[in-house]
Amino acid sequence: MNLDELIRYTFLDLAFLILLVSLAIRIGLFFYSFIKSAAEKDRPLKYLLAALSRLFFPLYGSVSKRPVYTILRYLFHICLIVVPIWYSGHIILWQAYGIDWEWTALPDEWIDALTLIGLGFALCFFVRRIVINDIRTCSTKSDYVLIVVTALPFLTGYALSQGSAEGIPFLDTHMEAIHILTAEAMLVMAAFLFLKVKIKADRCVGCISCTLMCPTDAVVPEEIAKQRTIHYMQCLCIYCANCIRTCPEDAVQMSHELGVLRFFKMISKRSLICVELAACDCCGRFFAPISQLEKLQKTYPGNHINICTICRKRNSARKILKWE
């Protein structure tokens, strides 16, 4: 077998196989964990179906908070799917590959336009990560690698279809192999690419609104003595961004992670944040995060803030009874 066959067939088979296995593991883990947690909490089947329907609209929850960015992301992903599937050159290759389906290709001019639009988005996302301070500080190396590896097959494919590499030594004869290799790299990267939810410790006040709005219990609170911890289980997360939309402090973020070991981390509970609870001035019960009370204190000064809701109701009832 020569190098050309290795790149065209063996590597491509391997890349698809890795991607399919990765998808199967993720879907299997999600179903297992979700059905288990739904059974523990005695949730009806329609709840599972509603949560699953959201899998097809990831990030829908962030539409109201970052509408332009979310719409651009959706358009970018549409370009990523449409170009490789509806490009006439690829359809011929699929058939040569043994896939006996036929579908109508989009005109080449449309594909060229969508490729350029996709590349334009990729450039915008890359520059945005570098230029905007808030995004740069929470970006990881994976975020940059992801954009570059995703853009490369589109760039090389465009150069190939336009004959831009003609006359350039090495590229002239090897552009097709480079294009296939970059597409294979993108498929393998997609197999090991994960999105994860993060909470910024300097912003979070521990109010647990994010956990209340999470449809799959991917984020859950736990209270032990005077500590409140928010745990995250990645295999349950459907990336709906409800937590981002709900957080009153803008403390929730999503970032990319790349790596084989992430599969094992998916099923373990990770602690995202831990806050200390304040004791009620009347009954001594730990009832609300200190950071949240400090924030409330600025708006509602006075010493009534440090009283839990049960004591507050009890005190009001006593006052009413006295008055009667």
Ligand code: SF4
């Ligand atoms: S953790 Fe956030 S993004 Fe993930 S499922 Fe829950 S609400 Fe949606």
Ligand code: SF4
């Ligand atoms: S991340 Fe936001 S919503 Fe969740 S506990 Fe912290 S402040 Fe509340």
